[in-house]
Amino acid sequence: MLSFEDVGLRYGTGSEILTDLSFTVEPRSFQFLTGPSGAGKTTLLKLVLMSLEPTRGRITLFGRDAATLQKDEVTDIRRRIGVVFQDFRLLDHLSLYENVALPLRVIGRDEGSYRAEVLELLRWVGLETRITALPSVLSGGEKQRAAIARALIVRPELLLADEPTGNLDPTLARRLLRLFVELHKSGTSVVIATHDLALMDQYEAARRLVLADGRLHVFE
Amino acid sequence: MIRALLARRTTVETKDEATAVPLDEALARETPLVPTTSIAGRSLVIVIAIMTFLAALAAGAALLVADASVDWRSEVAREASVQIRPVAGRDVESDVVRATAILVAAEGVRDVKIYTRAESEALLAPWLGQGLDFAELPAPRMIVLKLVEGKRPDLAQLRRELAEQLPNAALDDHRLWVERLGQMAGAAVVVASLIFVLIVVAAGLTVAFATRAAMVGNREIIEVLHLVGAADRYIARQFQRRFVALGLRGGLIGGGCAMAFFLLSGYLADQWRATPGGDQIEAMFGSLSLGPRGFAVIAAISAAAGLLTGFMSQEIVFRQLRRLQ
Numbered sequence: 001m002l003s004f005e006d007v008g009l010r011y012g013t014g015s016e017i018l019t020d021l022s023f024t025v026e027p028r029s030f031q032f033l034t035g036p037s038g039a040g041k042t043t044l045l046k047l048v049l050m051s052l053e054p055t056r057g058r059i060t061l062f063g064r065d066a067a068t069l070q071k072d073e074v075t076d077i078r079r080r081i082g083v084v085f086q087d088f089r090l091l092d093h094l095s096l097y098e099n100v101a102l103p104l105r106v107i108g109r110d111e112g113s114y115r116a117e118v119l120e121l122l123r124w125v126g127l128e129t130r131i132t133a134l135p136s137v138l139s140g141g142e143k144q145r146a147a148i149a150r151a152l153i154v155r156p157e158l159l160l161a162d163e164p165t166g167n168l169d170p171t172l173a174r175r176l177l178r179l180f181v182e183l184h185k186s187g188t189s190v191v192i193a194t195h196d197l198a199l200m201d202q203y204e205a206a207r208r209l210v211l212a213d214g215r216l217h218v219f220e
Numbered sequence: 221m222i223r224a225l226l227a228r229r230t231t232v233e234t235k236d237e238a239t240a241v242p243l244d245e246a247l248a249r250e251t252p253l254v255p256t257t258s259i260a261g262r263s264l265v266i267v268i269a270i271m272t273f274l275a276a277l278a279a280g281a282a283l284l285v286a287d288a289s290v291d292w293r294s295e296v297a298r299e300a301s302v303q304i305r306p307v308a309g310r311d312v313e314s315d316v317v318r319a320t321a322i323l324v325a326a327e328g329v330r331d332v333k334i335y336t337r338a339e340s341e342a343l344l345a346p347w348l349g350q351g352l353d354f355a356e357l358p359a360p361r362m363i364v365l366k367l368v369e370g371k372r373p374d375l376a377q378l379r380r381e382l383a384e385q386l387p388n389a390a391l392d393d394h395r396l397w398v399e400r401l402g403q404m405a406g407a408a409v410v411v412a413s414l415i416f417v418l419i420v421v422a423a424g425l426t427v428a429f430a431t432r433a434a435m436v437g438n439r440e441i442i443e444v445l446h447l448v449g450a451a452d453r454y455i456a457r458q459f460q461r462r463f464v465a466l467g468l469r470g471g472l473i474g475g476g477c478a479m480a481f482f483l484l485s486g487y488l489a490d491q492w493r494a495t496p497g498g499d500q501i502e503a504m505f506g507s508l509s510l511g512p513r514g515f516a517v518i519a520a521i522s523a524a525a526g527l528l529t530g531f532m533s534q535e536i537v538f539r540q541l542r543r544l545q
């Protein structure tokens with residue numbers, strides 16, 4: 001589903017942030033990507049999303065070499081991936097409902113065809129009373145849940161989440177982790193970047209990919 | 221899948237949905253993905269309005285001149301004149317009578333008007349100055365022919381007939397004059413068209429700048445749209461929607477002003493026509509009123525301003541996005 005072979009990355013002319021990364025993410029797998037702040041977790045997720053190009057090495061996504069993809073193919077692959085960004089990246093001028101529905105809207109689906117689905121998901125993440133609110137009036141935790149809902153709405157084959165519980169109280173964090181686990185059980189591969197040890201302890205069965213000093217160590 | 225998850229849900233309490241009535245509408249309304257406020261909208265509308273106004277003036281002026289020149293030319297072409305020069309040993313008065321007889325007999329001549337001696341002198345006065353004693357001068361006499369429209373006489377044949385009997389007669393069919401008028405009007409139309417093209421190019425460049433600025437201002441949004449799986453075409457279309465709306469608004473304002481301008485000038489020309497100066501203006505610019513065809517052209521220019529604005533911004537956005545990555 002996803003594999004890195006000897007991938008290295010540097011920003012500009014700086015030193016390598018990521019060095020010789022080689023790992024795979026199998027279909028229907030669940031892993032935490034962890035490491036101290038600044039270790040390169042967000043950078044690694046950007047590589048997967050093809051919003052950064054590796055300085056060297058090869059990244060394969062859904063069986064395709066990422067370096068050889070045409071633009072339309074990049075778009076197709078992104079539609080199979082759900083992402084929760086660390087900084088949420090909600091669109092400030094859209095209501096929460098429209099933000100969550102955005103991935104469906106951009107593939108040309110009619111509003112009527114997805115309304116029930118989106119409302120259900122919003123209810124599930126506890127945002128049913130904030131449907132028409134703009135992101136600027138939401139708390140950090142609410143934005144985070146909206147970002148999670150937006151990533152889940154397309155039922156992605158691969159879910160990437162960058163510190164998805166960073167702004168949530170432990171109870172809500174646990175509930176959302178359970179949502180990710182359910183998603184995994186229904187067939188999605190899940191990668192959660194986090195430095196929250198308590199969160200990882202909640203799901204011992206997960207693989208752990210640990211970034212330290214630019215290198216990756218895998219614990220099955 | 222989500223339904224299955226919902227079935228398992230334990231801890232969430234759903235709030236009462238008392239707000240359901242207006243909510244339906246609120247959800248169905250799709251906010252434009254490119255925010256309305258993110259484009260320098262008002263300035264763009266004003267610039268496009270001005271450009272449309274100027275383009276419509278240029279087009280309208282070209283149409284007026286072209287129409288007027290058709291009028292002049294057909295009017296001038298409906299006339300010809302014969303000059304009888306006084307020469308030694310010939311009686312001008314009897315030559316005039318003989319020439320008139322030939323001309324009246326010719327087919328295609330509707331009317332013959334002989335300028336009397338006094339009238340001929342009056343025609344020459346502006347060139348020779350007043351107070352001259354024309355009796356001393358061998359002033360030529362003029363005969364003006366009105367020709368039948370659509371059935372011009374064979375002027376070459378007529379010229380030959382005149383020459384046989386009257387060596388001092390010269391037939392002028394005004395062709396040179398007509399040609400020169402045509403060239404002048406043609407040049408005016410070319411200049412107006414050139415101005416029109418320049419305005420369109422300037423408007424295009426303005427839209428290009430505005431589009432690039434809008435893309436820079438909305439870079440964050442473009443990035444998010446890409447990451448949630450929007451295709452370049454889709455994103456370009458979102459920009460196009462906003463720009464079409466702005467372009468149409470500008471086009472309507474500019475086109476409306478141009479129409480008002482021509483209506484007003486047509487009205488004023490009507491008022492002036494009664495005065496002596498009005499005759500001259502009318503001779504130069506025709507009636508100064510544009511007619512339904514002209515207004516249709518202006519309406520088309522207004523609509524084209526909106527559509528072109530939208531089309532251009534879409535293409536620019538699309539190309540810029542392609543170049544990205």
Ligand SMILES: Nc1ncnc2c1ncn2[C@@H]1O[C@H](COP(=O)(O)OP(=O)(O)O)[C@@H](O)[C@H]1O
Nearest residue numbers: 011012017035036037038039040041042043044
């Ligand atoms: N756009 C960038 N340009 C230069 N350096 C960057 C950029 N983004 C991140 N970095 C650097 O790369 C390193 C890894 O950052 P990041 O991937 O955000 O780590 P993490 O998500 O694990 O906290 C940090 O040292 C950070 O300063």
Ligand SMILES: [Mg+2]
Nearest residue numbers: 041042086162
């Ligand atoms: Mg990070």
